[in-house]
Amino acid sequence: MLAPFFCLFLLNRTVERIPTELARIIKDKIRSEGPMTFRNFMSSALFHETHGFYTQAPAIGSSVGPFDTSAKFTSFAFGVAQAITQAANCLGGSIRVLEIGGGTGQLGMGIISFLSVPHEYMVLETSPGLRAQQAKGGLNVLETLKGLEPTSTVVFANEVLDALPVHRVMGLANDQVCELFVDLDEDGELCEQLGDLSTPKLRQRLQDEHIHLGRGQIAELCLEISSFFQELERIVKPGYIIFVDYGDKASNIYSYRHRNGTLRSYYQQQQIHDPFFAIGQQDMTADVDFTAVISVAVSLGLEVAGWTTQREWLTNVGIQNYVGTGKDVGARQQEVNLLTGEASLGSAFDVLMFKTHGLPDGPGLHPVT
Ligand SMILES: C[S@@+](CC[C@H](N)C(=O)[O-])C[C@H]1O[C@@H](n2cnc3c(N)ncnc32)[C@H](O)[C@@H]1O
Structure with missing residues (x-):
């Protein structure tokens, strides 16, 4: 740890925290083992074997769930199925479709119902609760x-x-960087504390991306991407990997515009800033550093197959065909507008695609004729 130790007062504690069982477990762990990296804290908060947010099978995307997502719209499943079908046509023959992080399973079931190519569909899911829910859905x-x-x-x-869990780092004077750890303050409450970097990989990532953090500027760095991709690269031969997510290139995510970082939490449909507000009951997320994702994928021999907005991608794969001419055409069009709108999900999300060597670019970059 950097000397002297001190807790950061970055967190707005005007809202009373909700005491949860997981908060108690994490505090006990810090008492016996000392401060933990934010990465380890976030991993517990989301994936703790009993009390993690995702472990408990949250009602993702439902009206009582923690956030809204494209996945709850049938038209999104239709659009994704068109994209997968177009990718499958480039691959030829029967394909395996691997969905990662299936949430409630609603999206997967929807995609299967619209897929028109021979396929085997499977979902890789970390959360036992969500796995059970997905399996129940078939x-x-x-x-x-x-x-x-x-x-x-x-x-x-x-x-x-x-x-994916992130480390949090902060810029100091003279281009130095320290890490934010999770510790206890004198009242025994969770707080963030500065310390030396827990791994040189954090400095390496910043150097590789030519990022210079200003004094006091916070950044979230995800090192998990490497192991995530290594597993995928082994089994995708040949094939495509398609991510839909919010994020940006490193120079934008780590610009001074985001000087407090991009970490945020959601609790009962509301965005909150305190990561310790209701541990295990709040979702936690940070913008994806697409520069890092590309760099890891390319280092493993994968090639970028396209990067565009959800708006362009869904439009180009033919989502408009979902609307049809039936009696619910108005409602269907509304859904499509929400998913492809400039001021809605259409521009909030990007689509980043990778391919193995020798394949054409991914689906959705150009309109299907
Ligand atoms: C934000 S939710 C999105 C769920 C769904 N894809 C949707 O759009 O509604 C993230 C999902 O990814 C799962 N997840 C997170 N990390 C994962 C990993 N490394 N491998 C597999 N699933 C993961 C979570 O348990 C959860 O199902």
């Missing part, structure tokens, strides 16, 4: 990719990269 669910053989595959993940 999905073939995996806990790990370990047993899978390499084959012709299209991977799809909606809002998964943004849920």
